[in-house]
Amino acid sequence: MGIKERQERERTAVRQAILSAARDLFVSEGYRNVSMRKIADRIEYSPAAIYSYFPSKDDIFFALAEEGFRVLAQFGIKAAEHHADPFKRLRSGLWAFYEFSKAHPQYFELMFTDRSVPSLSQDFQRFEFFQQTTAAAEADIRACVARGQFSAKLDPAAALHVLWVGMLGAATIGLAQRLAPGEDADALARDVLESLLAGFTTNQITSTFVASECAFHSPDAAGEPSEPNAGRHVERP
């Protein structure tokens, strides 16, 4: 008889209830304002019971982060599947990343911004989504390089990082609401995206991505304001 199976099922049911309650509370009230007691109240268990399912509050959020990556993957996939052209697909995917930040600010903050969850930093590269989406986007960049749309000097991996960082900055600004009243975060995000893509189209790129063609020198002497350094930001094996 399936006693073990039933126990397993009940256990995962409670686990899911915890995650569901935590997700609702995190989204509506923010991570900081949600306590284990509130989660416990919601599922009608004692706070201590949660600790036999998750080692800590952080681990609950960590489990939800995986959901976040799945949601983000859905955003990216949905945006990409509407375009056959690699350039447009790349642009749509990056824009989807920005849209994701607006749709799920809590997920976004946890996954990319929050400094108080350092445990994520090591592991988040290993989410399978990251491998797949990164590979797909890099392939699109390579295609753009191949057809002459992007500079041949471009390193696909580094270029993707740059695009990603740009959109992340725009998303951060939008979420943190650090713009003056007359300014629009969406338009700014679009401008960042277009500026970067335009930069990749040119052959004016100097030191970018190619250490040997660096236009900069070593940083000034100590005490002086430093300058950007040479060197690739993605190590090649």
Added chain:
Amino acid sequence: MGIKERQERERTAVRQAILSAARDLFVSEGYRNVSMRKIADRIEYSPAAIYSYFPSKDDIFFALAEEGFRVLAQFGIKAAEHHADPFKRLRSGLWAFYEFSKAHPQYFELMFTDRSVPSLSQDFQRFEFFQQTTAAAEADIRACVARGQFSAKLDPAAALHVLWVGMLGAATIGLAQRLAPGEDADALARDVLESLLAGFTTNQITSTFVASECAFHSPDAAGEPSEPNAGRHVERP
């Protein structure tokens, strides 16, 4: 006799001691991990005493934020005064912004990233530093446009925002430590900066900053993944 003056002096001395202790603790342990009791211990007062100098813990950080803007201004000024060339000065200033984020992550987080301090969002544009530095940087961009180094289509205010957002994204990534082991945040920041500057040099700019030359159309129908919209992100009066 200067009794009132002496009292006033002692009061500001204690106030400064609180700020000094708070600054040290925030920098070394991070805002979240510093408690009023720790600050009180450091200055050898009771926790309650602090509340006759600052209404709350947030207000202590708010007072320190002003310091942060002053420090950032120093970074920018020091970087700028070493260059007569507008392009190099612009680049140095932006790089100084990134360096500032590394030197004072707590200040940086509070000033530009933290969503839990919304009171700052409205007021931070009014710090005199912002007016001055922004004006100076825009003037440099205008100079680059005038000498043909940047595209004539460029809107200086919008371009500065884009550069700022790019560096902010790089800084955020660096602080949040969301890079894989083989990747270098500094090099990535440099690549972002160079990519954006390279983008401004080209005349490939399509919709950026100029709504009338927009290469995009309206967003897709509802339910479909949206695309970047047209429109300037900085309103022109």
Added chain:
DNA sequence: ATAGAATACTGAACACCGTTCAGGGTATGA
């Protein structure tokens, strides 16, 4: 059927946190 083991859950507690408040000193001004 019954003893024993394993599991699930609780109540109480620990050590923190930001904040409040009545009250004790102490220095000031009348």
Added chain:
DNA sequence: TCATACCCTGAACGGTGTTCAGTATTCTAT
């Protein structure tokens, strides 16, 4: 000398994440 400000403290309130002994229940093995 006395009253009045003011500064500061100790204690407390309500909250937090987390731990742990212990209970209740359920399953396993004899």
